[in-house]
Amino acid sequence: xxxxxxxxxxxxxxxxxxxxxxxxxxxxxxxxxxxxxxxxxxxxxxxxxxxxxxxxxxxxxxxxxxxxxxxxxxxxxxxxxxxxxxxxxxxxxxxxxxxxxxxxxxxxxxxxxxxxxxxxxxxxxxxxxxxxxxxxxxxxxxxxxxxxxxxxxxxxxxxxxxxxxxxxxxxxxxxxxxxxxxxxxxxxxxxxxxxxxxxxxxxxxxxxxxxxxxxxxxxxxxxxxxxxxxxxxxxxxxxxxxxxxxxxxxxxxxxxxxxxxxxxxxxxxxxxxxxxxxxxxxxxxxxxxxxxxxxxxxxx
Amino acid sequence: xxxxxxxxxxxxxxxxxxxxxxxxxxxxxxxxxxxxxxxxxxxxxxxxxxxxxxxxxxxxxxxxxxxxxxxxxxxxxxxxxxxxxxxxxxxxxxxxxxxxxxxxxxxxxxxxxxxxxxxxxxxxxxxxxxxxxxxxxxxxxxxxxxxxxxxxxxxxxxxxxxxxxxxxxxxxxxxxxxxxxxxxxxxxxxxxxxxxxxxxxxxxxxxxxxxxxxxxxxxxxxxxxxxxxxxxxxxxxxxxxxxxxxxxxxxxxxxxxxxxxxxxxxxxxxxxxxxxxxxxxxxxxxxxxxxxxxxxxxxx
Numbered sequence: 001x002x003x004x005x006x007x008x009x010x011x012x013x014x015x016x017x018x019x020x021x022x023x024x025x026x027x028x029x030x031x032x033x034x035x036x037x038x039x040x041x042x043x044x045x046x047x048x049x050x051x052x053x054x055x056x057x058x059x060x061x062x063x064x065x066x067x068x069x070x071x072x073x074x075x076x077x078x079x080x081x082x083x084x085x086x087x088x089x090x091x092x093x094x095x096x097x098x099x100x101x102x103x104x105x106x107x108x109x110x111x112x113x114x115x116x117x118x119x120x121x122x123x124x125x126x127x128x129x130x131x132x133x134x135x136x137x138x139x140x141x142x143x144x145x146x147x148x149x150x151x152x153x154x155x156x157x158x159x160x161x162x163x164x165x166x167x168x169x170x171x172x173x174x175x176x177x178x179x180x181x182x183x184x185x186x187x188x189x190x191x192x193x194x195x196x197x198x199x200x201x202x203x204x205x206x207x208x209x210x211x212x213x214x215x216x217x218x219x220x221x222x223x224x225x226x227x228x229x230x231x232x233x234x235x236x237x238x239x240x241x242x243x244x245x246x247x248x249x250x251x252x253x254x255x256x257x258x259x260x261x262x263x264x265x266x267x268x269x270x271x272x273x274x275x276x277x278x279x280x281x282x283x284x285x286x287x288x289x290x291x292x293x294x295x296x297x298x299x300x
Numbered sequence: 301x302x303x304x305x306x307x308x309x310x311x312x313x314x315x316x317x318x319x320x321x322x323x324x325x326x327x328x329x330x331x332x333x334x335x336x337x338x339x340x341x342x343x344x345x346x347x348x349x350x351x352x353x354x355x356x357x358x359x360x361x362x363x364x365x366x367x368x369x370x371x372x373x374x375x376x377x378x379x380x381x382x383x384x385x386x387x388x389x390x391x392x393x394x395x396x397x398x399x400x401x402x403x404x405x406x407x408x409x410x411x412x413x414x415x416x417x418x419x420x421x422x423x424x425x426x427x428x429x430x431x432x433x434x435x436x437x438x439x440x441x442x443x444x445x446x447x448x449x450x451x452x453x454x455x456x457x458x459x460x461x462x463x464x465x466x467x468x469x470x471x472x473x474x475x476x477x478x479x480x481x482x483x484x485x486x487x488x489x490x491x492x493x494x495x496x497x498x499x500x501x502x503x504x505x506x507x508x509x510x511x512x513x514x515x516x517x518x519x520x521x522x523x524x525x526x527x528x529x530x531x532x533x534x535x536x537x538x539x540x541x542x543x544x545x546x547x548x549x550x551x552x553x554x555x556x557x558x559x560x561x562x563x564x565x566x567x568x569x570x571x572x573x574x575x576x577x578x579x580x581x582x583x584x585x586x587x588x589x590x591x592x593x594x595x596x597x598x599x600x
Contacts, residue, residue, distance in 0.1 A: 129425030132432045133469045159492045169433045180467060183492040192459045192483040
């Protein structure tokens with residue numbers, strides 16, 4: 001059986017379309033234009049690409065994008081002052097500080113200085129705590145995107161056996177909370193797990209979020225399982241020519257696709273969903289800020 | 301094989317002894333007497349018993365106990381004002397608001413008004429978030445007690461398969477976080493879990509925290525597994541005479557003890573550890589408040 005390919009690019013486009021509709025409605029009915037502020041400290045090339053891409057997507061769905069670029073040696077106090085200003089700016093509904101920060105800045109302190117209701121990355125400890133107790137929160141974008149794809153494919157997730165491989169604060173742990181919130185039986189596996197193949201083999205849903213190229217072979221996948229591959233790893237691709245590289249996930253796609261019922265490709269699976277969910281979180285934050293009903297289907 | 305009985309009463313006494321030593325040391329070396337404030341609103345009989353018991357234990361280990369009893373119809377603003385006063389009182393290192401609160405009071409609001417560093421119950425969303433991201437936090441007392449017993453019995457928990465039955469915010473979810481922090485492969489099961497017997501059978505560690513009398517029969521337990529029974533359920537005991545009752549756990553003790561390697565009894569297992577951990581959290585909070593090293597073995 002060939003697996004259904006979960007097309008993250010198409011699904012992300014659909015989510016962005018929904019966001020755009022909500023933005024248009026907020027403008028028309030309430031005179032509100034959702035705004036996302038992105039703060040970049042320093043000149044990390046990858047971060048610059050991400051920030052540019054986020055700004056472009058924000059404008060495309062009709063929202064305001066506010067970019068703040070600070071020197072790599074910006075004192076912490078200046079960064080905190082900027083965040084304070086954004087916290088108090090009613091035109092700004094979402095604030096994202098691009099990580100990683102230069103080493104002289106305390107990432108936890110900076111993230112926790114963002115007003116939790118504007119923390120569209122969902123990294124503030126209050127949001128972690130709200131998610132961890134089943135309350136309304138801002139949910140980290142990547143796991144939210146995975147959840148949306150799983151709900152779209154399965155309808156209800158209740159009672160399904162889900163295995164999350166990886167226990168990062170950004171993906172693995174919040175993913176487990178979200179799956180638990182949707183009533184999966186959730187197992188969190190990681191580098192210390194004794195018999196990972198056995199753990200993965202019993203899962204109806206496998207979310208791989210480790211960052212190790214193709215570490216999950218197809219024969220670990222239960223026949224018919226849904227595989228969500230969060231990994232984006234660049235590896236050498238000599239077959240494409242000397243010095244060439246290609247992107248692969250944490251799952252060996254070719255062999256896993258032979259057994260899975262559904263699978264996300266890399267690239268074009270989870271990746272495109274992350275920015276779409278950032279936009280979704282921003283429109284959700286804008287609605288909450290004005291005590292308006294949240295857009296359906298765009299939150300956990 | 302007969303299971304080792306994990307004697308919670310004896311272990312709790314040991315923990316209280318360690319706490320008492322730290323309290324004596326804090327007094328002698330630093331002139332600090334750790335203080336625990338307990339707030340009781342209304343006259344719920346069970347809550348009154350708990351509060352009295354907590355106060356007595358607090359004094360027994362040499363700490364200051366501050367009891368605040370408020371009328372059942374106390375306005376929320378008055379309760380919040382009291383908490384604010386306790387937050388700012390340097391003699392108070394731990395604050396516990398006895399739950400449940402009368403219906404006119406917003407429990408989440410009240411709990412989240414406690415200064416997180418004094419929140420010895422570990423229920424403040426900041427503490428949930430800190431625990432959920434592997435940072436230093438105040439850890440809820442019951443799961444902390446379970447963790448201490450597991451560490452005492454196993455030494456390292458790394459790589460063990462742990463199953464937590466129940467996903468409450470007070471026990472199940474923080475227990476899962478603690479086991480994950482100690483590098484178990486953690487599965488959270490609950491009422492929607494499809495094949496609970498099968499899930500429990502693969503566990504090296506079973507933590508049952510559901511509140512359903514004897515719902516886990518012995519034949520679900522893997523040979524040699526460690527069973528931590530958090531349930532305390534009162535059931536009819538006609539064999540003791542008409543109208544008599546007895547306490548049982550969530551696990552069928554007799555049959556489970558035949559297969560388990562180690563098991564906590566009910567009563568006398570997890571129960572006594574909860575107050576001991578409350579005292580441990582208070583002494584930890586007192587140390588942190590003065591930037592002193594935390595007592596070893598009394599925190600997660």
